[in-house]
Amino acid sequence: xxxxxxxxxxxxxxxxxxxxxxxxxxxxxxxxxxxxxxxxxxxxxxxxxxxxxxxxxxxxxxxxxxxxxxxxxxxxxxxxxxxxxxxxxxxxxxxxxxxxxxxxxxxxxxxxxxxxxxxxxxxxxxxxxxxxxxxxxxxxxxxxxxxxxxxxxxxxxxxxxxxxxxxxxxxxxxxxxxxxxxxxxxxxxxxxxxxxxxxxxxxxxxxxxxxxxxxxxxxxxxxxxxxxxxxxxxxxxxxxxxxxxxxxxxxxxxxxxxxxxxxxxxxxxxxxxxxxxxxxxxxxxxxxxxxxxxxxxxxxxxxxxxxxx
Amino acid sequence: xxxxxxxxxxxxxxxxxxxxxxxxxxxxxxxxxxxxxxxxxxxxxxxxxxxxxxxxxxxxxxxxxxxxxxxxxxxxxxxxxxxxxxxxxxxxxxxxxxxxxxxxxxxxxxxxxxxxxxxxxxxxxxxxxxxxxxxxxxxxxxxxxxxxxxxxxxxxxxxxxxxxxxxxxxxxxxxxxxxxxxxxxxxxxxxxxxxxxxxxxxxxxxxxxxxxxxxxxxxxxxxxxxxxxxxxxxxxxxxxxxxxxxxxxxxxxxxxxxxxxxxxxxxxxxxxxxxxxxxxxxxxxxxxxxxxxxxxxxxxxxxxxxxxxxxxxxxxx
Numbered sequence: 001x002x003x004x005x006x007x008x009x010x011x012x013x014x015x016x017x018x019x020x021x022x023x024x025x026x027x028x029x030x031x032x033x034x035x036x037x038x039x040x041x042x043x044x045x046x047x048x049x050x051x052x053x054x055x056x057x058x059x060x061x062x063x064x065x066x067x068x069x070x071x072x073x074x075x076x077x078x079x080x081x082x083x084x085x086x087x088x089x090x091x092x093x094x095x096x097x098x099x100x101x102x103x104x105x106x107x108x109x110x111x112x113x114x115x116x117x118x119x120x121x122x123x124x125x126x127x128x129x130x131x132x133x134x135x136x137x138x139x140x141x142x143x144x145x146x147x148x149x150x151x152x153x154x155x156x157x158x159x160x161x162x163x164x165x166x167x168x169x170x171x172x173x174x175x176x177x178x179x180x181x182x183x184x185x186x187x188x189x190x191x192x193x194x195x196x197x198x199x200x201x202x203x204x205x206x207x208x209x210x211x212x213x214x215x216x217x218x219x220x221x222x223x224x225x226x227x228x229x230x231x232x233x234x235x236x237x238x239x240x241x242x243x244x245x246x247x248x249x250x251x252x253x254x255x256x257x258x259x260x261x262x263x264x265x266x267x268x269x270x271x272x273x274x275x276x277x278x279x280x281x282x283x284x285x286x287x288x289x290x291x292x293x294x295x296x297x298x299x300x301x302x303x304x305x306x307x308x309x
Numbered sequence: 310x311x312x313x314x315x316x317x318x319x320x321x322x323x324x325x326x327x328x329x330x331x332x333x334x335x336x337x338x339x340x341x342x343x344x345x346x347x348x349x350x351x352x353x354x355x356x357x358x359x360x361x362x363x364x365x366x367x368x369x370x371x372x373x374x375x376x377x378x379x380x381x382x383x384x385x386x387x388x389x390x391x392x393x394x395x396x397x398x399x400x401x402x403x404x405x406x407x408x409x410x411x412x413x414x415x416x417x418x419x420x421x422x423x424x425x426x427x428x429x430x431x432x433x434x435x436x437x438x439x440x441x442x443x444x445x446x447x448x449x450x451x452x453x454x455x456x457x458x459x460x461x462x463x464x465x466x467x468x469x470x471x472x473x474x475x476x477x478x479x480x481x482x483x484x485x486x487x488x489x490x491x492x493x494x495x496x497x498x499x500x501x502x503x504x505x506x507x508x509x510x511x512x513x514x515x516x517x518x519x520x521x522x523x524x525x526x527x528x529x530x531x532x533x534x535x536x537x538x539x540x541x542x543x544x545x546x547x548x549x550x551x552x553x554x555x556x557x558x559x560x561x562x563x564x565x566x567x568x569x570x571x572x573x574x575x576x577x578x579x580x581x582x583x584x585x586x587x588x589x590x591x592x593x594x595x596x597x598x599x600x601x602x603x604x605x606x607x608x609x610x611x612x613x614x615x616x617x618x619x620x621x622x623x624x625x626x
Contacts, residue, residue, distance in 0.1 A: 017525070020525070024418040024421065028415070028422075028431050032435075035437060038493075039437070039438075041452050042452060057458035059463065101341040104339070104342070105341075108339045115329075120339055120343075125626065127350040127351075129606055130354065130605075131350065131353065132353025132356050132598070133598030133602055134585065134594070135359065135581065135591060135595040135598050136352075136356025136359065137353045138585065139356060140352060143366070143369065157349050159342075160342050160345045191331070192334045192338070220442035222442055222558075238444040238445070239444070241444045241448065242562065245448055246565070280448050288440065291436075298501075299501055
């Protein structure tokens with residue numbers, strides 16, 4: 001990576017004095033701890049036995065370790081399996097659909113010779129500035145399109161992201177020289193031909209960057225599920241987590257206030273704390289493991305996103 | 310007669326130009342997105358008329374009676390409108406400043422470390438929380454603040470504090486806590502962005518500075534920071550255009566939608582959501598949405614005008 005190389009080169013010019021270097025290393029390390037400790041807590045609780053949570057609450061040093069949280073989760077985890085399936089399905093399908101629509105549109109608005117490319121850019125760009133907001137969209141989806149509580153709610157309303165499309169256009173404009181288009185046109189290639197055999201291959205980084213961003217945002221979306229989904233087969237992972245948390249919290253508070261035997265009995269039937277944390281880990285781990293491998297795309301996306309095309 | 314003919318001729322030619330045959334593929338490629346934009350972006354804008362209606366869900370938009378500004382009167386007659394506006398704007402302003410100061414400091418430190426590998430590892434860790442959803446972050450926060458099992462209460466118990474505090478009812482802890490959570494999640498992303506800018510600064514500046522005997526701190530002070538000033542200024546101004554939008558996940562999930570702390574956690578977006586789902590007051594929540602959209606739009610226009618004056622290249626349009 002160029003970045004690392006240049007940084008090294010700068011360091012060769014003058015190294016930071018050893019004392020200051022140590023100070024910085026320590027400060028940066030303290031912040032690393034601040035970032036990691038909360039996540040470690042979740043991991044530890046997911047591996048604690050129910051007894052030790054009941055006695056000491058959440059702790060970094062449980063009196064007893066156990067895999068029960070994960071065991072229960074997988075044994076009684078039909079809902080988890082459904083949620084995994086539906087989340088993976090719509091994240092992947094949605095990203096592929098989005099990329100198809102967005103890259104094509106980006107190609108169109110990247111054309112400098114096309115008469116309406118400015119008009120099409122504005123049609124897209126205006127939606128970033130002004131929108132109907134939550135309620136009209138909700139009424140549209142539920143009352144007129146009837147796509148609530150179906151898989152389409154995850155695919156259609158999020159098909160095109162104006163910001164990503166503009167980034168894609170910037171990628172096309174900055175990575176593919178105009179002369180290449182001209183040459184292809186002179187050779188008699190049509191736009192579709194140029195798009196498929198010239199633009200797409202040259203443009204893999206851009207597609208990977210935007211694809212990863214949109215994959216992550218779909219994976220992390222809990223709001224759509226909370227607003228539109230009742231069918232348990234269609235509840236996404238993140239919504240499942242939120243629901244689990246809210247139900248437990250609600251029952252806990254009410255049972256605690258009432259203090260009735262019924263309330264206590266109800267509390268017993270709730271998923272155990274360690275199982276809930278195990279569920280959280282199952283939601284988080286895929287991304288945390290995958291992202292360091294894709295980090296360079298994210299960094300690239302960040303920097304291109306800040307360039308105006 | 311002659312003139313008429315040429316006029317028609319020119320018009321005909323121009324029409325021919327508008328629909329050039331070789332552009333057909335372009336229209337086809339734009340079609341899916343155009344249909345999407347019309348249905349899911351422009352159609353809901355028309356739905357904003359609901360803000361002026363007494364909406365009856367069964368009757369629908371087309372036959373519900375118009376009530377003028379009644380929904381807005383209802384919204385602004387309580388203190389709600391003031392509270393949610395204040396919260397949205399103030400939190401966003403604090404978020405912008407806090408995240409900026411932290412991420413610039415971190416980027417400066419990271420870029421001057423002796424070990425590049427350490428810097429890279431640290432950077433990877435910092436960006437992690439950015440990939441967690443607020444559904445997950447809420448659970449992480451709850452692990453600390455839970456009344457019965459939370460770590461904070463457990464530690465307080467060790468220090469001899471008796472009784473359990475329900476942190477979700479304590480108004481005074483939430484403003485700093487929300488600022489912290491927002492920074493925890495967002496600072497890494499910004500740090501990486503600023504690092505990328507720093508690594509793009511030409512090495513010539515530093516070489517010249519070294520020849521002149523500048524220390525590492527002088528280099529940061531006189532080369533790196535001035536180079537950052539520019540992008541920081543622009544992104545500061547640009548972020549002003551979204552100070553009317555609250556981060557729904559942060560303000561709804563993390564405080565667990567607890568009524569007692571609404572005075573310090575409620576923002577425009579959570580208010581709209583609750584007015585829609587709990588109160589079923591479609592008219593008023595649309596009115597609040599319209600208020601947000603219009604003020605947001607005006608802010609964007611003003612900000613863009615300012616940016617255009619300072620630096621036309623960074624303007625949005």
